[in-house]
Amino acid sequence: MAHNFRNPFELAVDSYGTVWQSDNDDDGNKGVRINYILEGGNYGYTDEVTGANWPAYRTNMEEEIPYRHWHLNDPGVVPNLLQTGSGSPTGMVIYEGNLLPEVYRNQMIHAEPGHNVVRSYPVKADGAGYSASIENILKNEGDSWFRPADVCVAPDGSILIADWYDPGVGGHQAGDQTRGRVYRVAPQGRPYTAPSYNYEDPNSALAALQSPNMSIRYKAWNALMHMGDEAVPALTKLWHSDGNPRMQARAFWILSKMKGNAVIEEALNDANPNLRIAGLRAARQQQADIIPFIKKLSADTSAQVRRECAIALRHQKSPEAAELWANLAEKYDGQDRWYLEALGVGADEQWDSYFAAYLKRHPNPVETKAERDLVWRARTEKASPFLAKLAADDRLSLSKERLRYFRAFDFNTGKAKSDALMKLLIGNNPRQAELTRLALRHLDPEFVKATPAAKSVLKKLMATLSQQEYLEYEARYALPEENGKLLAIALNPDNEHIGSTAMNLLLQQGGGKTVRAILAGKDEDKTRKTLAALRRVGKKESIEIMEQLALSKSQPQWLRQLATRNLGGSMLGEDRILILLREGKIEKPYILYAVQGVATAWRKAIPKERQHTWVAKPV
Numbered sequence: 362m363a364h365n366f367r368n369p370f371e372l373a374v375d376s377y378g379t380v381w382q383s384d385n386d387d388d389g390n391k392g393v394r395i396n397y398i399l400e401g402g403n404y405g406y407t408d409e410v411t412g413a414n415w416p417a418y419r420t421n422m423e424e425e426i427p428y429r430h431w432h433l434n435d436p437g438v439v440p441n442l443l444q445t446g447s448g449s450p451t452g453m454v455i456y457e458g459n460l461l462p463e464v465y466r467n468q469m470i471h472a473e474p475g476h477n478v479v480r481s482y483p484v485k486a487d488g489a490g491y492s493a494s495i496e497n498i499l500k501n502e503g504d505s506w507f508r509p510a511d512v513c514v515a516p517d518g519s520i521l522i523a524d525w526y527d528p529g530v531g532g533h534q535a536g537d538q539t540r541g542r543v544y545r546v547a548p549q550g551r552p553y554t555a556p557s558y559n560y561e562d563p564n565s566a567l568a569a570l571q572s573p574n575m576s577i578r579y580k581a582w583n584a585l586m587h588m589g590d591e592a593v594p595a596l597t598k599l600w601h602s603d604g605n606p607r608m609q610a611r612a613f614w615i616l617s618k619m620k621g622n623a624v625i626e627e628a629l630n631d632a633n634p635n636l637r638i639a640g641l642r643a644a645r646q647q648q649a650d651i652i653p654f655i656k657k658l659s660a661d662t663s664a665q666v667r668r669e670c671a672i673a674l675r676h677q678k679s680p681e682a683a684e685l686w687a688n689l690a691e692k693y694d695g696q697d698r699w700y701l702e703a704l705g706v707g708a709d710e711q712w713d714s715y716f717a718a719y720l721k722r723h724p725n726p727v728e729t730k731a732e733r734d735l736v737w738r739a740r741t742e743k744a745s746p747f748l749a750k751l752a753a754d755d756r757l758s759l760s761k762e763r764l765r766y767f768r769a770f771d772f773n774t775g776k777a778k779s780d781a782l783m784k785l786l787i788g789n790n791p792r793q794a795e796l797t798r799l800a801l802r803h804l805d806p807e808f809v810k811a812t813p814a815a816k817s818v819l820k821k822l823m824a825t826l827s828q829q830e831y832l833e834y835e836a837r838y839a840l841p842e843e844n845g846k847l848l849a850i851a852l853n854p855d856n857e858h859i860g861s862t863a864m865n866l867l868l869q870q871g872g873g874k875t876v877r878a879i880l881a882g883k884d885e886d887k888t889r890k891t892l893a894a895l896r897r898v899g900k901k902e903s904i905e906i907m908e909q910l911a912l913s914k915s916q917p918q919w920l921r922q923l924a925t926r927n928l929g930g931s932m933l934g935e936d937r938i939l940i941l942l943r944e945g946k947i948e949k950p951y952i953l954y955a956v957q958g959v960a961t962a963w964r965k966a967i968p969k970e971r972q973h974t975w976v977a978k979p980v
Contacts, residue, residue, distance in 0.1 A: 452511030458573030460518030490699025899931025929958025
């Protein structure tokens with residue numbers, strides 16, 4: 362349904378069929394977020410093209426880490442509904458009851474153990490998407506052990522909160538495995554009552570269908586579905602009521618299964634855009650020909666309804682689909698990112714035909730902001746010449762706009778892209794030096810290596826770069842003839858990170874033999890520098906090289922000490938040190954150095970294990 366989240370905990374679905382969710386960052390990066398789930402959407406945790414994690418360099422990186430964490434500047438990434446900073450988001454429910462105050466009704470309620478709070482996120486429609494704010498429901502200021510992990514709605518409309526009750530957050534840091542608490546939250550003076558429901562007749566089951574409790578609604582749904590035609594009059598009465606549209610939606614979903622297009626047509630004509638959306642979703646569930654429904658709604662006054670039309674066009678093979686998409690694209694205002702991403706989802710795997718239909722109406726789509734955004738979002742060779750035109754605009758000296766268009770090249774492939782970037786690479790633009798660097802960041806590596814003119818420009822550029830920039834280009838192009846320079850950087854880096862990066866690239870490009878030769882030689886200075894560069898690499902080959910030195914009785918004492926300590930400099934190395942200690946393979950004079958190597962490990966299990974396995978005490 363959607364993908365590229367980091368650590369999702371629970372989905373919450375409202376009565377219209379809209380899905381909400383939270384996931385958290387890599388811990389400590391203040392990127393926790395609340396999401397509206399746009400069907401088919403990419404939520405940006407890893408690089409869509411390379412799979413790289415968010416810290417990896419890319420053109421047009423976001424300036425602030427909480428936004429960089431989700432690749433929010435990339436075309437094809439759904440925006441976040443709300444970013445809440447740090448935290449550990451857990452259980453979520455949609456509260457569609459009446460017992461709690463108005464501000465919480467029909468809204469998400471969410472457990473946040475990292476901040477010892479249960480919150481609501483009141484949502485407002487905002488273009489094709491939504492905006493949200495934060496309203497606390499329950500917060501314990503004086504008890505840091507309050508760790509709400511889930512929230513559910515009780516049959517009487519109160520909420521029940523499961524409290525993990527622990528000094529820390531996260532399974533790796535749990536401090537109490539035996540105790541927990543459950544809280545009930547309700548207005549003062551409202552003791553708990555459990556309503557009794559009868560599922561034997563339509564009216565009783567219909568009353569149960571309107572319960573705020575999901576289990577009761579589930580029983581009512583099944584009872585009404587089982588009744589079939591007998592339940593239709595009661596369901597129709599609720600569907601045609603002028604009361605709560607969410608209760609109307611609950612009746613509608615059952616009727617759509619029983620009566621099909623007749624009731625779906627009613628929903629598509631309803632004054633409430635959420636019910637029109639539910640109607641289109643129901644039509645898609647019926648696997649009917651949905652093109653007539655999209656035609657009906659594609660000029661809807663609600664951007665959210667048009668968003669659903671765009672999503673519904675995804676993978677449609679009808680000959681009318683491309684023109685319908687172009688109709689929807691023409692209604693993009695150049696501001697609404699939710700709408701733009703819905704158009705992107707709708708064109709998935711059919712960008713060539715959909716974008717071609719748009720180009721017939723906009724043959725030079727670079728004049729308006731809306732046109733430029735559609736070129737930026739497009740995934741078709743037909744967009745590449747226009748991307749190049751925008752990227753070469755000499756008014757955009759290293760502006761975000763220029764970087765934005767170059768980044769968009771990463772999401773397209775083919776000859777048109779290569780041709781467009783080659784013109785930028787060897788052109789005569791007033792900003793040529795800047796364009797050369799950027800073009801080489803986005804040309805396909807195999808094309809450059811197979812094209813003498815492009816490779817010549819690349820080699821000349823790399824000879825002028827700083828260590829950091831040089832490594833970025835070398836990582837992209839993987840030129841084995843550069844192994845000598847990689848080794849030189851690894852041994853004399855500007856900083857430790859650069860040294861380990863250069864060493865990692867060297868090993869990836871078959872430089873292991875050279876590294877082993879240095880370590881077998883008599884140059885102590887080079888040996889020490891090589892081990893320093895190996896320390897943070899954390900790959901199988903680097904671990905094996907250091908382990909062999911650490912355990913070899915033929916090596917001098919200083920070398921074994923250094924190799925033993927450096928072996929624990931990565932997560933893989935930490936694990937290997939513990940295994941060697943458990944198996945008694947590290948001799949007693951070197952245990953202290955093994956312990957020192959993992960002394961700064963952030964995982965609690967490492968120092969805990971260290972205490973059990975080490976026999977010497979640190980000085």
